[in-house]
Amino acid sequence: MQKKSLIEKLHDIQENQKNTNHLPKDMIIEAAKESNVSLSKAFGVATFYTMFSTQKRGKHIIRICQNQSCHMANSALVVDELKKTLCIDFGETSEDGLFTLEHSSCLGMCSIAPCMMIDDRPYGNLTPGKVVEIIHSIKVGA
Amino acid sequence: MKIYRIHALICAGGQCITAGGDSFEEALKRAITEKGLEDEIQVVETGCMGACEKGPMMVAYPEGILYVHLKPEDANEIVEEHFLKGRPVQRLMWKEADGNFPTLDQVPFFAHQTKVVLRNCGLIDSENIEEFIAREGYSALAKALSSLKPEEIVDEIKKSGLRGRGGAGFPTGLKWEFAAKEVSDQKYVVTNADEGDPGAYMDRSIIEGDPHTIIEGMAIAGYAIGASKGYIYCRAEYPIAIKRLDLALKNARKFGLLGKNILGSDFNFDIEVRMGAGAFVCGEETALLRSIEGKRGEPTNKPPYPSQKGLFGHPTVINNVETFANIPFIIAEGYEKFRRIGTETNPGTKVFSLAGKVITTGLIEVPLGISLRKIIYDIGGGIPNGKKFKGALMGGPSGGVVPASKLDTPIDFESLQEIDSMMGSGGMIIMDEDSCMVDIAKYFLKFTVDESCGKCTPCREGTRQMLEILERISSGKGKETDLEDLLSLAKTIQQTSLCGLGQSAPNPVISTIRWFRDEYEAHIKDKTCTAGVCSMKKPTLEVKKNAKKIAH
Numbered sequence: 001m002q003k004k005s006l007i008e009k010l011h012d013i014q015e016n017q018k019n020t021n022h023l024p025k026d027m028i029i030e031a032a033k034e035s036n037v038s039l040s041k042a043f044g045v046a047t048f049y050t051m052f053s054t055q056k057r058g059k060h061i062i063r064i065c066q067n068q069s070c071h072m073a074n075s076a077l078v079v080d081e082l083k084k085t086l087c088i089d090f091g092e093t094s095e096d097g098l099f100t101l102e103h104s105s106c107l108g109m110c111s112i113a114p115c116m117m118i119d120d121r122p123y124g125n126l127t128p129g130k131v132v133e134i135i136h137s138i139k140v141g142a
Numbered sequence: 143m144k145i146y147r148i149h150a151l152i153c154a155g156g157q158c159i160t161a162g163g164d165s166f167e168e169a170l171k172r173a174i175t176e177k178g179l180e181d182e183i184q185v186v187e188t189g190c191m192g193a194c195e196k197g198p199m200m201v202a203y204p205e206g207i208l209y210v211h212l213k214p215e216d217a218n219e220i221v222e223e224h225f226l227k228g229r230p231v232q233r234l235m236w237k238e239a240d241g242n243f244p245t246l247d248q249v250p251f252f253a254h255q256t257k258v259v260l261r262n263c264g265l266i267d268s269e270n271i272e273e274f275i276a277r278e279g280y281s282a283l284a285k286a287l288s289s290l291k292p293e294e295i296v297d298e299i300k301k302s303g304l305r306g307r308g309g310a311g312f313p314t315g316l317k318w319e320f321a322a323k324e325v326s327d328q329k330y331v332v333t334n335a336d337e338g339d340p341g342a343y344m345d346r347s348i349i350e351g352d353p354h355t356i357i358e359g360m361a362i363a364g365y366a367i368g369a370s371k372g373y374i375y376c377r378a379e380y381p382i383a384i385k386r387l388d389l390a391l392k393n394a395r396k397f398g399l400l401g402k403n404i405l406g407s408d409f410n411f412d413i414e415v416r417m418g419a420g421a422f423v424c425g426e427e428t429a430l431l432r433s434i435e436g437k438r439g440e441p442t443n444k445p446p447y448p449s450q451k452g453l454f455g456h457p458t459v460i461n462n463v464e465t466f467a468n469i470p471f472i473i474a475e476g477y478e479k480f481r482r483i484g485t486e487t488n489p490g491t492k493v494f495s496l497a498g499k500v501i502t503t504g505l506i507e508v509p510l511g512i513s514l515r516k517i518i519y520d521i522g523g524g525i526p527n528g529k530k531f532k533g534a535l536m537g538g539p540s541g542g543v544v545p546a547s548k549l550d551t552p553i554d555f556e557s558l559q560e561i562d563s564m565m566g567s568g569g570m571i572i573m574d575e576d577s578c579m580v581d582i583a584k585y586f587l588k589f590t591v592d593e594s595c596g597k598c599t600p601c602r603e604g605t606r607q608m609l610e611i612l613e614r615i616s617s618g619k620g621k622e623t624d625l626e627d628l629l630s631l632a633k634t635i636q637q638t639s640l641c642g643l644g645q646s647a648p649n650p651v652i653s654t655i656r657w658f659r660d661e662y663e664a665h666i667k668d669k670t671c672t673a674g675v676c677s678m679k680k681p682t683l684e685v686k687k688n689a690k691k692i693a694h
Contacts, residue, residue, distance in 0.1 A: 005436030007419055011378075035436065048438040048595075049419030051378055063379075067340040068535065068571055068585055069497045105422055105593070107379055108343030109157050110497030110571070111194030111504055120381045124160040 006035045006045055010052055021057040021100070028054070050102075058093040060138060063104035063117045075114035081128035085135055098139065146184040148225055149203040153264060155190030155350055155505075156343070156382050162213065163198030169217035170200075174225070183225055189351015191264035193251055194504035196236065201264075206246035208236035239523075251502045254521045256483060258491045259467040260507045263351030268386055271393040274354040280399055282470035283358050286365055287407040295366040295473065296322055302477035303489040304469075308334055308425075308462030309537065309566045310642070311488075311555035317459055320449035321367040324457035329369035331360050332453060332460040334430055335376040335383070338422040339538030340589065342569030344493040345463035347505050349376070349383040352467070353390035357400065357413060359466030362473055363459055364411040372413040373453070375430050378420060387415050422593035426641045427460045429595070440597045441641035462567065464493055484510035488554035498535075498571040501526050508553070515549040518572060529574040533657070537566025539586045539593075540646030542653025543579065562653040564646070578675035579658040580665050584612040586650040594643065601644030604635040608651060618678035620666035625655060 004012075009031040014023055023046050032042030046052050064070075064079055082101060086094045093100045109115040112124030116131075123134060152158075152167050167185065174183050191199055196210035207230050209220065216234055223229045235243045238250075246252060257263075266273040274280070286295055300315030321329060333356060337345040349356060360372045376384050391413055394400040402410045416434045423429045424439040431453045433439040452458025468490060472480045481489045488510040494517070497503050501523030508517060514534055518524065525531050533543040541564035544551065548561050555565050573582070587609040596602045608631050611624050632648030639645045655662060664670050669678055 005416070005434070007433065007436045008416075011417060011419065037436075041437070044438050045436070048440075049421050051418075051420035066589070068582070069341055071585065072498060072571075072573075072577070103592075104379065105338050105420070106340040106342070108337065108346050108495070109160060109194075110341050110343070110495065112157050112161050112197070113497075115160070117379070122156065122160045124157065 006031060006037060006042060007049070009035065010046060014052060019059050019097070021059070021061055022053045022055055025054070056093075058100035059098050060100070060118050062099055062101050063107075064101070065105075065107040065109070065113070065115045065117075066103050067106035067110065067113070069110035070114040073113035075126070077128055078114050078116075078126045078131055082131050082135070085132055099135070144181075144184075147182040148184070150183060150185045150225075151188050151191075151201045151203065151264070152185060153189075153191040153197060153199050154187040154268075155194065155197070155264075155347055156380075157194040158190070158197035158199060159382070161197045165214045166198050166200075166212045166217060169214035170221065173217045173221040177221055177226060179221070179225060186267050187269070188265060189263040189268045190347040190505050192255075192260070192505045193249075193502055195502055196504075201246055202230075205230075208244070208246055208249065209234045210236050251504075251506075251521055251523065254516065255507050256491050256509045257507050258471050258480075258483065259348060259355075259464055259493050260351070260505070261471070262355065263347065263505075266352070268351050268353055269389055271354060271390070271397060274352070275397075278474065279354050279470075280358055282474035283361050283365075283399065284405055286362050286473055287405050287409055290473075292322060292366045292368065295362060298477050299366070299469070299472060302472045302480045303487070304465065304472065304480070305488065305555065306462060307464035307468070307492065307567070309540065309564065311565060314461060314465055317449055317461070318363065318366055320447070321369075321457045321459045324450060326457050328371070328454075328456045329367055330453045330456055330458040331363045331367070331369045331372040332431065332434070332448075332458055333360060333372070333374040333463055333466055334425065334427065334460055335374055335380075335463050336418050336425040336430055337377065337380075337463070337567065338425045338593075339540070339567050339569045340586075341495060341497050341535070341571045342538060342567050343495045344505065344568045346380050346383050347495075348463050348467050348493070349380070350386055353383075353386050354394065355467045355470055356387075356463060357390060357394050359469035360413060361400065361404065361411050362469050363461070363466070365409050367457070367459055369459070370410045370412070372411065373416050373434055374413060375416045375418060375424070375434055377418040377424075384415060384417060391415070421595070422589075423595045423641070423643055426643055428641070430460070431458065438595075440595050441643070443640065464568070485552070485554060487556065492553065492565070492568060494568045494570045496522055496570050496572070499525055499529065499574040499576075500572040510554050511552045513550045513552060514544055517553070517570070518549070522572070525572070525574050529576070532573050532575050532577055533579070533582075535571040535573065535582065535650075536569070537564030537646075537649070538569045539589045540564055540642070540649055541566045542649045543573075543582065543657060545657040547657075562649065562656050564649060576673055576675070578616075578671050578673035579654040579661050580612065580616050580671070581673075581675045583651045583654045584609065584616055587612055587647070590643070590647040594647075598638075598640040598644060600635045600638040601640070601647060604631055604639075605644070605647050607631055608635075608648065612651070615662065615665045616671070616676040616678070618665070618669040618676075620662075622666065624666060625659070625662055629655065 115124040200209045305311040429439040429441040448458045
């Protein structure tokens with residue numbers, strides 16, 4: 001096996017920050033040293049990819065699919081309901097620190113649009129009522 | 143081997159699982175155990191069956207009875223009535239408009255397809271390597287290693303006329319030949335599974351449904367060009383696909399189909415999966431290679447092409463998932479058989495993900511040269527709710543809209559280009575009269591503005607300017623000169639952008655202006671949106687502010 005690339009290291013770091021889902025500054029610096037790349041390059045990588053965040057985020061990341069099929073299936077209604085329920089906008093984290101709302105590129109689930117992903121789990125055929133239930137069930141489980 | 147009376151194939155494609163297929167499967171297995179039928183009925187999890195809109199779905203063999211839209215509470219009835227008493231449950235079966243209940247081979251959605259790439263999808267348990275082998279899996283690799291020289295393989299692929307399925311349609315055999323001719327102690331084979339086009343999920347379905355076919359195709363490529371190492375770059379949004387790939391690689395190593403001295407030959411080859419981190423531009427081959435190296439996924443100038451100087455500076459063959467899935471068929475069956483499918487200049491099939499306003503949406507595979515009309519009406523069953531077809535979006539943000547007047551255009555690389563559309567990677571979104579073409583163009587421009595990596599100015603700034611004009615038009619503030627300005631900007635961006643993302647970004651605007659100019663003019667001159675999508679005024683208050691009011 002080859003050595004891990006910087007991106008893989010960053011994936012590992014973020015994976016381990018269970019409650020904040022982000023890349024702490026000191027750990028990026030450490031990964032940069034290990035990979036033998038300059039700090040500017042390492043931060044360049046950490047900020048290039050949308051799935052990495054240098055800012056603290058919520059425990060769960062909600063990624064809303066932005067595709068045309070979802071758009072045509074009224075994903076806007078679902079998004080409005082989520083924003084209302086969590087009292088946040090895109091890029092923000094709910095007050096309890098549980099959820100961060102983000103956009104996602106197409107999740108490839110057009111036949112069951114509108115869809116979203118929370119962490120690694122996809123959800124489809126969404127309605128405003130259904131997302132409230134999903135959020136509630138995650139809160140109860142948390 | 144154990145003989146079962148009934149084989150119940152449950153679709154475990156991403157969409158069926160998400161629609162509740164996993165809870166149905168659990169309930170079904172429980173019901174089978176409760177009735178003591180474990181020795182008579184085998185439940186198999188397969189890859190995507192294709193009719194995603196009907197999910198969760200299941201096929202019960204030997205008859206091929208199709209069950210659709212299944213819920214956990216349906217499990218008992220199916221086991222009790224069908225599996226035990228032999229009376230299929232009609233209320234859960236696939237029903238055609240004429241009231242018939244067709245079996246799998248009779249449903250028009252499936253009957254009009256030709257399966258080469260998807261030959262195993264929906265038929266085998268993708269997590270079981272033995273099922274793949276039982277379907278002649280890895281026999282093409284065995285044939286290649288035992289009876290063909292590397293140059294004979296390159297020749298076979300060249301003769302097959304296979305063209306890259308990622309969108310551009312470059313001849314695969316030529317690409318391999320370039321890399322094979324390079325002299326280097328290290329070469330690489332890379333699969334581009336960074337499927338990011340909106341509405342495209344062919345690659346994910348192939349990986350989830352038949353991961354070994356990719357491994358086999360890559361190993362054959364490795365042997366042909368003299369590479370010992372391969373990478374599959376898969377986007378992080380596809381966790382199920384990544385999981386199945388990892389498992390497939392592990393099993394292939396265990397069976398001696400990857401690693402050292404494969405099948406007793408002196409050929410060594412192994413593959414690693416690399417996960418993306420959310421960047422559309424990484425689907426561009428040079429950006430993808432930079433990302434595997436652990437860097438920012440920014441495209442670089444070509445030449446040098448990856449076949450000369452690719453991953454870590456070494457000669458690299460990089461192909462799309464679907465391209466590799468064609469390789470085992472061509473090597474096992476011969477190029478003549480492959481050429482019998484499709485047309486002279488576009489042989490073979492293409493997989494599309496059919497989405498939007500069509501009765502049956504899902505994953506389909508058709509011979510190249512077929513018309514869009516056949517896809518929409520014969521396979522997809524037409525437009526729902528008696529609405530009229532307006533346009534088909536092909537090729538995502540790099541493609542264009544095919545209007546109703548061009549429904550009979552053959553689907554091949556050149557014909558689509560002539561009508562300002564594009565084959566693209568295979569996303570196909572069908573729109574009815576309720577869709578506004580200015581809105582569609584705006585949507586894709588917004589997508590490109592978000593995803594532009596920012597390295598070159600025409601793409602970074604030019605697309606933003608185009609978007610501003612489109613936003614003005616759709617909010618009722620369009621000017622007479624806007625259309626000419628859009629087209630002039632489009633031309634500049636096409637000609638001066640660094641990579642394919644920028645060069646193709648204006649396509650949706652160009653094609654919608656060409657085919658739906660009246661609609662643009664209605665927005666500009668009459669300040670009306672005929673489809674009723676554009677509000678023709680400034681966006682209303684932010685939802686967030688409303689939300690706070692409610693919370694108080």
